[in-house]
Each structure stands twice: as C-alpha cells, then as structure tokens.
Amino acid sequence: MSDTRRKLIDGAIEAIRTVGISGVSARSIAAAAGVNQALVFYHFGSVHELLGAACMTHTKASVELFQPALDKVTTLKQLLAVGRDMHTQQSQTFNVTILAQLLAGSRTDAGLAETTRAALQLWIDAIEQVLIRVLATSPAKDLVDTKGLASAVSAAFIGLELYEGIDPAGAVHALDTLDQLAVLVEVVDDLGPIARRAFRAKVKRVADR
Amino acid sequence: MSDTRRKLIDGAIEAIRTVGISGVSARSIAAAAGVNQALVFYHFGSVHELLGAACMTHTKASVELFQPALDKVTTLKQLLAVGRDMHTQQSQTFNVTILAQLLAGSRTDAGLAETTRAALQLWIDAIEQVLIRVLATSPAKDLVDTKGLASAVSAAFIGLELYEGIDPAGAVHALDTLDQLAVLVEVVDDLGPIARRAFRAKVKRVADR
DNA sequence: GTCTATACCAGGATAGAC
DNA sequence: GTCTATCCTGGTATAGAC
Numbered sequence: 001m002s003d004t005r006r007k008l009i010d011g012a013i014e015a016i017r018t019v020g021i022s023g024v025s026a027r028s029i030a031a032a033a034g035v036n037q038a039l040v041f042y043h044f045g046s047v048h049e050l051l052g053a054a055c056m057t058h059t060k061a062s063v064e065l066f067q068p069a070l071d072k073v074t075t076l077k078q079l080l081a082v083g084r085d086m087h088t089q090q091s092q093t094f095n096v097t098i099l100a101q102l103l104a105g106s107r108t109d110a111g112l113a114e115t116t117r118a119a120l121q122l123w124i125d126a127i128e129q130v131l132i133r134v135l136a137t138s139p140a141k142d143l144v145d146t147k148g149l150a151s152a153v154s155a156a157f158i159g160l161e162l163y164e165g166i167d168p169a170g171a172v173h174a175l176d177t178l179d180q181l182a183v184l185v186e187v188v189d190d191l192g193p194i195a196r197r198a199f200r201a202k203v204k205r206v207a208d209r
Numbered sequence: 210m211s212d213t214r215r216k217l218i219d220g221a222i223e224a225i226r227t228v229g230i231s232g233v234s235a236r237s238i239a240a241a242a243g244v245n246q247a248l249v250f251y252h253f254g255s256v257h258e259l260l261g262a263a264c265m266t267h268t269k270a271s272v273e274l275f276q277p278a279l280d281k282v283t284t285l286k287q288l289l290a291v292g293r294d295m296h297t298q299q300s301q302t303f304n305v306t307i308l309a310q311l312l313a314g315s316r317t318d319a320g321l322a323e324t325t326r327a328a329l330q331l332w333i334d335a336i337e338q339v340l341i342r343v344l345a346t347s348p349a350k351d352l353v354d355t356k357g358l359a360s361a362v363s364a365a366f367i368g369l370e371l372y373e374g375i376d377p378a379g380a381v382h383a384l385d386t387l388d389q390l391a392v393l394v395e396v397v398d399d400l401g402p403i404a405r406r407a408f409r410a411k412v413k414r415v416a417d418r
Numbered sequence: 419g420t421c422t423a424t425a426c427c428a429g430g431a432t433a434g435a436c
Numbered sequence: 437g438t439c440t441a442t443c444c445t446g447g448t449a450t451a452g453a454c
Contacts, residue, residue, distance in 0.1 A: 159368025
C-alpha cells in the first residue's frame with residue numbers, strides 16, 4: 001500500500017475522532033494526513049469510500065491487537081475488563097469511537113453502511129468465540145444464542161461509548177454496574193449442586209416452551 | 210409557542226431522521242418544516258440550538274407518551290417489549306433514532322452534548338423507576354445499582370438502534386436473544402426456597418467483599 | 419503520483435424590505 | 437414575524453501542470 005494511502009487512512013481516523021462524522025470532510029482529513037486535499041479523490045474516489053476503507057483497516061488492526069487479550073478471557077467480567085482496557089489504552093484511536101461515528105453516518109449512505117457492517121462483524125465474530133468458551137460450562141448454556149448475544153454485546157458497547165461522550169461519569173457508573181451484574185452470573189454458575197440442579201431444570205422447562 | 214417554532218422543531222426531527230446528523234442543515238430543516246431558512250436563525254440563533262431544542266421537546270413528549278406503558282411493566286422481558294413496541298409504533302419519529310444521531314453529533318459541540326445529556330436523562334430516570342419496581346422482589350436486589358443499570362440499559366438501546374441501521378436482521382436477532390436472557394433472570398427469581406436461600410447467601414458474600 | 423488552481427455548490431449567517 | 441437577497445466559508449470534485 002502506498003505511503004499516501006496510508007497517510008490518508010490514518011488522517012481519516014484522526015479526523016473522525018476529532019471532528020466526528022458530521023464534521024469530517026476531504027479537507028479536514030487531508031489536513032490531518034498532511035497531504036493535499038485532491039489526493040482523497042485520486043486514491044479513494046470519494047470521502048465516503050475513504051471512510052469505509054479507513055474503518056475496515058482500523059477495525060481489522062484493532063481486533064488483531066486485542067485478540068490475545070480476548071483469548072485469555074474466561075468470564076464475562078473479564079470480557080468487560082478487556083473492553084474497558086481497550087478504551088483507556090487506546091484513547092487516541094479507540095476503534096469503538098470510530099465505529100460509533102460511522103454507524104451514525106451510515107444512516108444516509110448504503111455503501112458506507114455495508115462496510116461498517118462488515119467491520120463491526122469482525123468484533124462480533126471475535127466476541128462470539130469468547131462467549132462460546134465462557135458459556136461452555138454455564139448451566140444457562142442451552143438458553144443463550146451466542147451469535148445474538150455477541151451482537152447485543154457489541155451494540156451495547158457502542159451505545160456506551162456514545163453515552164460516555166455526553167456523560168463520562170455516568171458511563172463509568174454504568175460500566176461499574178455491569179461489572180457487578182457480571183458477578184451475578186458467576187454466582188449462578190457457582191451455585192451448589194442442589195441449587196444448580198433446580199436451576200437447570202427450570203431453564204430446561206423454559207427453553208422447551 | 211409560536212406556530213413557526215413548532216414547525217421548525219418538527220422539521221428538525223424529520224430532517225435528522227431522513228438525512229442524519231451529518232446531513233442536517235438549516236436549509237434541509239427549513240425545507241422539511243415548509244418555512245424560510247432564515248427563520249432558523251431568527252428563532253433559535255443557530256442550527257445546533259434548534260437541534261437541541263427539538264431533541265428536548267421530542268424526548269419529553271416521547272417519554273410522556275410511553276409512561277403509561279412503562280408503568281405497567283413488571284418484568285425485564287416486558288421492559289424490552291415496550292422498547293420494541295416504541296420502535297415499531299413510532300417508526301417515523303422514533304425518539305431513540307434521534308438521540309443516537311445527536312449523541313454522535315455531540316462529540317464536537319459541548320452545548321449540544323449538554324442538551325442531549327439532559328434529554329437522555331429523562332429516559333434514564335423513567336427506566337430507573339421501572340427497574341426499582343421490577344427488582345424489588347428479586348434476590349439479586351442488593352447487588353444491583355438501579356441508576357447505573359438504567360444508564361446501561363438506555364445506552365445499550367441506543368447502540369442497538371444504530372446497529373439496526375446497518376443490519377436489521379442482526380438487530381432483531383440480538384433483541385430476540387436479550388428476550389431469552391430476560392427469561393433467565395425470571396428463572397433465578399423463580400427458584401424454589403432452598404435454591405433461593407443458597408443464591409441469596411452467595412450474593413451476600415459477593416456484595417460484601 | 420502529487421500539487422496547484424479552479425469550477426461549482428451547499429451551508430451558516432446577516433441585512434434590510436415588507 | 438417573515439421573506440428576499442446576499443456574503444462568505446468551506447465542501448466536492450476535476451483539469452492540468454509538474
């Protein structure tokens with residue numbers, strides 16, 4: 001990949017982060033990239049195309065970067081912790097920030113929507129693998145669709161990121177609460193044999209109906 | 210409130226819905242409202258001010274409209290059902306769609322961020338009241354911070370709305386999965402006295418540490 | 419492949435007629 | 437309170453020099 005293409009992609013990420021989807025433009029991206037504005041169109045054809053390419057590249061790199069951390073996760077609480085770590089470690093280029101802005105922008109551009117969907121799917125797939133592993137020993141195992149839950153978790157994370165933008169303290173509070181709830185799940189997983197059997201029976205009854 | 214102000218507020222909602230935060234402008238709003246573009250500035254001073262006013266008005270009306278439905282909710286499953294109903298019944302003016310777009314736009318405007326925060330808070334407060342009622346009889350009661358959970362639920366809903374924009378089928382699937390999970394909570398709430406006592410003891414131990 | 423220059427349009431905002 | 441006209445800025449996109 002040429003040097004300018006890479007600069008433009010980095011510039012696009014930087015621009016989305018600083019001015020948001022509603023302020024991003026060929027000029028703001030070129031300024032962040034330190035190259036001429038016309039090159040956006042030479043290399044990518046349009047601003048939206050560049051945004052899509054940047055989103056895909058950035059998401060791929062981000063998922064790969066955190067894959068080792070995800071592989072170590074054995075509880076829901078730890079999964080949440082990885083999410084929070086991502087945010088603090090990479091506050092300058094946090095991928096979920098980018099995805100949130102592009103998701104909002106995808107409302108008016110079908111092409112961008114498709115790329116954003118594909119990028120988000122990378123996270124969903126990675127998270128699903130974690131969930132399959134984490135839930136393998138849970139008594140609630142048969143009641144949970146891992147694909148659906150992985151989508152829900154990803155979407156929720158995006159919502160929390162947007163919420164953080166308007167109420168940082170509230171977002172921390174919300175995440176702390178989810179942390180507590182993750183403990184609740186462990187409590188269920190950790191019930192004694194009698195309670196566990198009663199739980200399983202209930203779950204089975206509910207799952208069958 | 211004057212007729213034109215109302216028209217502009219309705220037009221702003223309409224414009225956010227159709228062109229999104231990145232496409233919204235004094236001209237697009239005025240076109241949707243059927244009034245002259247200059248009136249945006251006469252009545253509201255700036256486009257962002259109008260967006261903030263529209264967001265607040267629309268959210269207030271939406272919360273009031275769904276308050277009776279929220280008052281009837283007695284389980285998490287029903288709370289989720291109200292959310293889904295809102296979406297289908299009000300697909301033209303779904304308030305969460307508006308909030309999601311303004312949340313994304315708030316990244317670059319502190320004033321808009323504050324108004325959006327206040328508007329979202331209306332939902333969070335309403336949902337917290339529901340949660341207090343729903344969780345009152347749950348054995349997990351003492352472990353859950355209702356304020357934090359209400360924020361998390363609201364944020365998650367916004368994320369799901371954005372996700373729906375790029376993958377409608379995936380979003381339905383995610384919501385169906387959450388529906389199943391809500392059942393799981395009922396299972397816990399519905400354990401027999403022995404299991405319930407064991408559960409409470411575990412929760413207490415966890416809550417104390 | 420990159421830069422300059424430029425055409426052209428959309429958006430924010432104001433002045434002033436009515 | 438509303439409309440017309442207008443200014444200016446910044447946005448997309450292309451042509452053409454280098």
